Amino acid sequence: MKRWIIGGVVVVVLVAGVVALTWTRRAPAQTAPTPAPKTVAVVKTDLSDVREFKATLGFGASQEVTGRRPGTLTWLPAPGRSVDRGAALYKVDNRPVWLFFGETPLWRKLDKAGLKGPDVKIVKDNLGALGYRLGGAPDELTQATVDAVKRWQKAEKAEESGVLDPGDVVVLPGKVRVEAVTAKLSASGEGPLMSVTATGKAVDASIDARQASVFTKGLKVTVVLPNGTETTGTVRSVSTEAKSEKNGNGEDVPVIAVDVGLDTEAGEFDSGPVRLRLTSTARKGVLTVPVTALLALREGGYAVQTAQGLVAVKTGLFAGGLVEISGGGVSEGMQVVTTS
Numbered sequence: 001m002k003r004w005i006i007g008g009v010v011v012v013v014l015v016a017g018v019v020a021l022t023w024t025r026r027a028p029a030q031t032a033p034t035p036a037p038k039t040v041a042v043v044k045t046d047l048s049d050v051r052e053f054k055a056t057l058g059f060g061a062s063q064e065v066t067g068r069r070p071g072t073l074t075w076l077p078a079p080g081r082s083v084d085r086g087a088a089l090y091k092v093d094n095r096p097v098w099l100f101f102g103e104t105p106l107w108r109k110l111d112k113a114g115l116k117g118p119d120v121k122i123v124k125d126n127l128g129a130l131g132y133r134l135g136g137a138p139d140e141l142t143q144a145t146v147d148a149v150k151r152w153q154k155a156e157k158a159e160e161s162g163v164l165d166p167g168d169v170v171v172l173p174g175k176v177r178v179e180a181v182t183a184k185l186s187a188s189g190e191g192p193l194m195s196v197t198a199t200g201k202a203v204d205a206s207i208d209a210r211q212a213s214v215f216t217k218g219l220k221v222t223v224v225l226p227n228g229t230e231t232t233g234t235v236r237s238v239s240t241e242a243k244s245e246k247n248g249n250g251e252d253v254p255v256i257a258v259d260v261g262l263d264t265e266a267g268e269f270d271s272g273p274v275r276l277r278l279t280s281t282a283r284k285g286v287l288t289v290p291v292t293a294l295l296a297l298r299e300g301g302y303a304v305q306t307a308q309g310l311v312a313v314k315t316g317l318f319a320g321g322l323v324e325i326s327g328g329g330v331s332e333g334m335q336v337v338t339t340s
Helices: 002-026 119-131 143-155
Strands: 038-039 043-058 063-075 088-092 093-100 169-172 176-181 190-196 202-208 220-225 230-238 242-248 251-263 274-292 301-306 309-319 320-325 335-337
Touching: 043 220, 043 309, 043 320, 063 093, 063 169, 088 190, 093 119, 119 143, 202 230, 202 274, 220 251, 274 309
Parallel strands: 093 169
Antiparallel strands: 038 335, 043 202, 043 274, 063 088, 063 190, 088 093, 176 190, 202 251, 220 230, 220 274, 230 251, 242 251, 274 320, 301 309, 301 335, 309 320
């Protein structure tokens, strides 16, 4: 009797185990609930397209000086020297060749009253700036002008001829700094002599031609110096000639030269790598969402996902991970789905 009871208990236990096993196998698997999509609100704000470009601090683009006076070079300036209006830039046969400011070089001998032209105006403008009185029209060589030339030559301890030959002066846009001297003493006074730059520190940049349109003459930019401090600069020139340079990937890309003058001092730095920062586009009070909220439509264009469905939008400025959007179904505060 006892054996039967024990056997029955064993049977019950085994049957219970089989039932439990059967239930475990047949029970449906538990699945994690699908997380709710992340949403953000459409925000009205100001957007600015801020760009940075690599550049180099120095003294700007250099210009070659070519001598035109026959004779022997007897004095040349040292690199780094500054030369102002009316000062000697170099000497040939111990006679100074002076620096005049302007855009038009002398191309003929100015030796008699009555001559007219832009070269005469250059001479009169410079002598006037040096304190000499002149008469007649701005571009006319008068007897008073010839007399002023003689007085100036006397002051410079030169022959008082009242005559100026094309090789007697070098005409450059302004005060210059001698960057490098290529000629040697005792060589000919005719031919390439030196390269000069402006005296103020400046920034040169080679800008990818596809982005160069943001630079225009007179544009204000921020210059980030080698130590991280910032100063301001003004674009002085933008080249119209594209040249080929290799980018960081070794690919040839067309670049445009941009020259930027500093509005303030660059501190102790004469040269070194800098960055140009500028705001090329600004939008005030526009509706924005993160770029990750945009959905590309198969038929073209973009949309955003809302609780009510897709809303087609028109995109504007992209900046700082945000994008300007507009459209009939878009409003400030509206919740849209984003991927991050």
